[in-house]
Amino acid sequence: MEAPPTIGEPEPRRYGRGLFLATVAGGVSSLFWGKAAWSSISGLVSPVAGAIAPILPTGGWRIYTISGQMPTFDPATWRLSVGGLVEQPVSFTYDQLRSLPRAEQVSTFHCVTGWTVQNVHWAGVRMHDVLAQARPLASGHALEFVSMEQPYIDFLTLRQASLRDVMLAYEMDGKPLPREHGAPLRLIIPEMYGYKNVKWLDRIDVVPQADAGYWEQLGYDRDAWVGRSNGYGT
Amino acid sequence: MKAGYVPRFSRVERVLHWINALGFFFLLATGLILYLPSLSVLVSRRQLIQSLHFWTGVGWLAALALIIILGAPQLLATARELEQFDRDDLRWLRGGRAPQGRFNAGQKINAVLTAAFTILFGVSGLLLWFGEQDTRFRFASTVILHDGLMYISLALLAGHLYLALIHPATRHALRGMTLGDVRVEWAARHHSKWQPEGVRVDWRARPHTTWKPQ
Numbered sequence: 328m329e330a331p332p333t334i335g336e337p338e339p340r341r342y343g344r345g346l347f348l349a350t351v352a353g354g355v356s357s358l359f360w361g362k363a364a365w366s367s368i369s370g371l372v373s374p375v376a377g378a379i380a381p382i383l384p385t386g387g388w389r390i391y392t393i394s395g396q397m398p399t400f401d402p403a404t405w406r407l408s409v410g411g412l413v414e415q416p417v418s419f420t421y422d423q424l425r426s427l428p429r430a431e432q433v434s435t436f437h438c439v440t441g442w443t444v445q446n447v448h449w450a451g452v453r454m455h456d457v458l459a460q461a462r463p464l465a466s467g468h469a470l471e472f473v474s475m476e477q478p479y480i481d482f483l484t485l486r487q488a489s490l491r492d493v494m495l496a497y498e499m500d501g502k503p504l505p506r507e508h509g510a511p512l513r514l515i516i517p518e519m520y521g522y523k524n525v526k527w528l529d530r531i532d533v534v535p536q537a538d539a540g541y542w543e544q545l546g547y548d549r550d551a552w553v554g555r556s557n558g559y560g561t
Numbered sequence: 562m563k564a565g566y567v568p569r570f571s572r573v574e575r576v577l578h579w580i581n582a583l584g585f586f587f588l589l590a591t592g593l594i595l596y597l598p599s600l601s602v603l604v605s606r607r608q609l610i611q612s613l614h615f616w617t618g619v620g621w622l623a624a625l626a627l628i629i630i631l632g633a634p635q636l637l638a639t640a641r642e643l644e645q646f647d648r649d650d651l652r653w654l655r656g657g658r659a660p661q662g663r664f665n666a667g668q669k670i671n672a673v674l675t676a677a678f679t680i681l682f683g684v685s686g687l688l689l690w691f692g693e694q695d696t697r698f699r700f701a702s703t704v705i706l707h708d709g710l711m712y713i714s715l716a717l718l719a720g721h722l723y724l725a726l727i728h729p730a731t732r733h734a735l736r737g738m739t740l741g742d743v744r745v746e747w748a749a750r751h752h753s754k755w756q757p758e759g760v761r762v763d764w765r766a767r768p769h770t771t772w773k774p775q
Contacts (some may be wrong), residue, residue: 337647337648338647339645339646339647339650340645340646340647341644341645341646342644342645342646343643343644343645343646343669343670343672343673344644346670346673346674346677347644347673347676347677350673350674350677350678350681351677351680351681354677354678354680354681354684354685354706354710355681355684357702357705357706357709358685358688358700358702358703358706359700359702360702361701361702361705361706361709362701362702362705365702365705379712383593383596383597384597384598384599385596385597385598386598388598389595389596389598389601390598390601390602390607391607392601392605392607392608393607393608394608395605395606395608395609396605396606397602397605439699440689440692440693440699440703440704441700441701441702441703441704441705442704442705505598505602506602507598507601507602545693545694546694546695546696547696557696557699558696558697558699559699559701
């Protein structure tokens, strides 16, 4: 029990209660302003982030999977199959895929849960270089991307897949795509949230229309435009 | 009761502290597996870890709430001690040497922030969990709040562990949180304004007095 204040000494103040209420109120309200505030100060705190990075090396990423085990890439057996509504179904080995015209880009990766990784350096192949060999039929209007991590699938319309910075990436930041980022191949569409960027890709089928992918069957938007879908900006 | 020792933390305070610590460390471990890509690859079983993390968080909050309800009269008195800052507390926070009560001003701030963070961890954790299933619960800043709380909590924890386990002048406090009592001389030196119930000594006047249970 605290000693009573001596005569002439001011009464203790309930600063603790104020701190508690201010912290809870600030934290809850930050749900509405936290991202904007973080964006504006992230440059200022980058030296701190750099100091923390060796201890907590996230690179800003967090890894989402839907199955018990992350798929493993075996170059001897892995193939990218392209089929469905095409004139000529094709299958690429890893080396064959890498022999296609190489494309590079630096783009920002947005996750629907709110985190963002800026300036990711991707290298891979453009969709049209892959599809050109299979030659989609006129009845095909969308692509189904099938992951080795079953049952993960997702879809893009051919129009969406023809955006200039859509690619099938086999390198990330100058190194072969790491396992946790979808080795050996993942779809990259920077204009859409990460769940459309299918990892551990091993099949692309040309289909009549875009259907609901894995997360879309759970209520996420099919057209996952950054800032304009999934409850954001609407 | 041991001669030369004075009870500092009650059983209900210690149970609350250790349940909080146990839950926090388990949540930190499972959270880091979800958060760090290298650990995600090593453990791989994200669905399992995510469920463990979430349900441990729910159990942690429920256990804390239960202890607070069961120990309400005593813990309310503790809360009143923690929320009150007098002139000496403010002087102590400015780096001056000022007599302190059962809790020094730093411990009061740590306890207040820990309590507020527990609520915020709960709110943001529930939003992350339900936001995965329903856009109405999805906010662009939830993950920033949850991560930010983790970073600040880690900094507070590092300081807390240093003072409780390493710093020679303060590590005796750990005995209070494990066995409940601390040495009278230590209490007189660090918490000279504290008047334990049933003890009629003025530690400020006689800081080296040896208290014996009455």
